[in-house]
Amino acid sequence: MIKVQRFILGSKTKISLLSFILIVTGFISHYAFNYELLTEITFIIASVIGVIPIAIQAYQSLRVKVISIDLLVTIAVIGAFIIANYEESAIVTFLFLFGSFLEQRTLNKTRKAIKELTEMAPSVANLLNSNGEFVEVDIDLVDVHDILLVRTGDKIPVDGIVIEGVGNINEASITGESLPVGKKEGTSVYAGTILENGTLKIRAEKVGEDTTFGKIIELVYEAQDSKSDAEKFIDKFAKYYTPIVLLLGILVFIIWRDIALAITVLVLGCPGALVIGVPVSNVAGIGNGAKNGVLLKGSEVISDFSKVDVMVFDKTGTLTYGTPVVSKVNNYGKRVEESLAYLKAIELESSHPLANAIVNYIEDVKEYKVTNTNVVKGMGIISEINQNVVYVGNKDLITTNNLELTSIMINDINTLEKLGNSIVIVALNKQVEMILGIKDEIRTEVKEELNLIKKMGVKELVVLSGDNQGSVNVVAEELGLTKAYGNMLPEDKQAYIKNLQSEGKIVAFIGDGVNDSPSLALANIGIAIGSGTDVAIETSDVVLINSNFKTLRHSLGLTKRIVSNMKQNIIIAVGVVIVLLVALLSTSWLDMRIGMLVHEASILVVILNGMRLLRYKLKGEMK
Secondary structure, three states, rough: OHHHHHHHHHHHHHHHHHHHHHHHHHHHHHHHHHHHHHHHHHHHHHHHHHHHHHHHHHHHHHOOOOOOHHHHHHHHHHHHHOOOHHHHHHHHHHHHHHHHHHHHHHHHHHHHHHHHHHHHOOEEEEEEEEOOOOOEEEEHHOOOOOOOEEOOEEEEEEEEEEEOOOOOEEOOOOOOOOOEEEEOOEEEEEOOOOOEEEEEEEEEEEEEHHHHHHHHHHHHHHHHHHHHOOOOHHHHHHHHHHHHHHHHHHHHHHHOHHHHHHHHHHHHHHHHHHHHHHHHHHHHHHHHHHHHOOOOOOOOHHHHHHOOOOEEHHHHHHEEEEEEEEEEEEEEOOOHHHHHHHHHHHHHHOOOOOHHHHHHHHHOOOOOEEEEEEEEEEEEEEEEOEEEEEEEEEEHHHHHHHOOOOHHHHHHHHHHHHHHOOOEEEOOOOOOEEEEEEEEEEEOOHHHHHHOOOOOOOOEEEEEOOOOOHHHHHHHHHOOEEEEEOOOOOOHHHHHHHHHHHOOEEEEEEEEHHHHHHHHHOOEEEEEOOOOOOHHHOOOOEEEEEOOOHHHHHHHHHHHHHHHHHHHHHHHHHHHHHHHHHHHHHHOOHHHHHHHHHHHHHHHHHHHHHHHHHHOOOOOOOO
16 A cells, blocks of 8 residues: 555656646637537546545645645545536646646756765875885775875865975866966865866875865755755645634534535635645746746745845856956067067967966967977976077066066056956066966956845845955955955855854855855755856756846846735635635525636636736846
């Protein structure tokens, strides 16, 4: 018996689809062909197969002494059968099952996200053995204080300290920062990050679940669990509504000794419009969101999002484009075109993370062949081109080779760094010709959109980033954000969000990277930029599909309208039931025919009211 119940409950999606097909067939038979026998048969079959899983759930609730809305729906369907109203029972059971389908779909996406996250963790490491050789071993065999070798392109297998070598590491999976970070002896590295160039020997400080990446996975699990206990409003409402209607039906039978009247009370009291009104608002709102580039994952998401009073943003890839570009070029010599041509020739052959930004900036210049290239790790490149010695790198490269930086140049470098730029200096034959500032640019539409979001009731706008505090301050000041915090690891971001929630605030977190997944999962509402990683998208509650920042404001306004629409439908549904029941018991003019007509009309009203959400647009948007 238990196996049969599990099989039926596990087939609710298929039952819902079959029920829908039967209902459509019934309406076509009635309105197109006036074939009443087929219409009646299809509605009866749809009702029977639809009510079975609902009745099982009602039975399971009763076993634990809970009177659920499933019980009322089951009794109402039985009552509808007694008075031969098969259409009502078929529609109510279908919509009830359809709501369960939406909930299960969201749960499956969450499980998939966690699986993908765990698959991204490093699986092997090059371990120094007792013979002084580095051998590849399973990551589980690495212990604290072991010495490991990491080559270009490898994932860092543990959290540790560099003991030898220099290189650039892409730490986007941990900090979210797009610009690679230079590493040398004595600096820290994190598991799950990638060595883009160079070779490093590191000493393991944290391994396995204790690494920063391991904590990311653990935090996602914890945050998902903390959200799964939330009950939907309709279930809370049913806790009181269902027993009241059942008790009323019993009292009517006891007082009037009229079984038909008691059944009529149950049928008219069946929350048909209530059961339909909430899903239709959700489905129409979700449909509007999808059409406008927003994916909303379920009714709980909609309710929480509508009440958000603090929005917390990741910086890189969210407030900024996530791709470094040349933002400023200061020229100091007369060989500008020649310097640019030499620079492009060098960067075309370079594997440095900033090379693409420079190549994309420099367009039509003469082509030169690079000879005798010397890569100075951690500083830059020295090459020969057309009998000229060309220096391309940071300030250390220039000072180490005894090239002069004037006070004006030093002042320009300081100014660019304060604005969040990485510095590239170009010199020809001992003479500095130009200084380039390269940084991740702020999205063009962000400032205006954030100002409009403030007007929609969001009280605080905060940026949390793994980037340095100076760069974060620049972004915050330009965008007019409330608060800005840099140098933050995933657990720091999560702790900040927890603190906000402990103060009773409803928090939305907006991000795009693997490092953002714990915060996306923990926040009341996690919002992922569509261009972000699959894990961020799957872990989140809301996805801005086309990465258009304007859709954030649309999604906030839409959820507020959906919640308002749901409340309107609940008031209509409950109000009509109350009026019908009062009129049924206190007057003689209301019979079953009139009652069912009004009952069906209330269902149509809430459907039409919900469908209005399909046309929702913010003020100022094109109609």
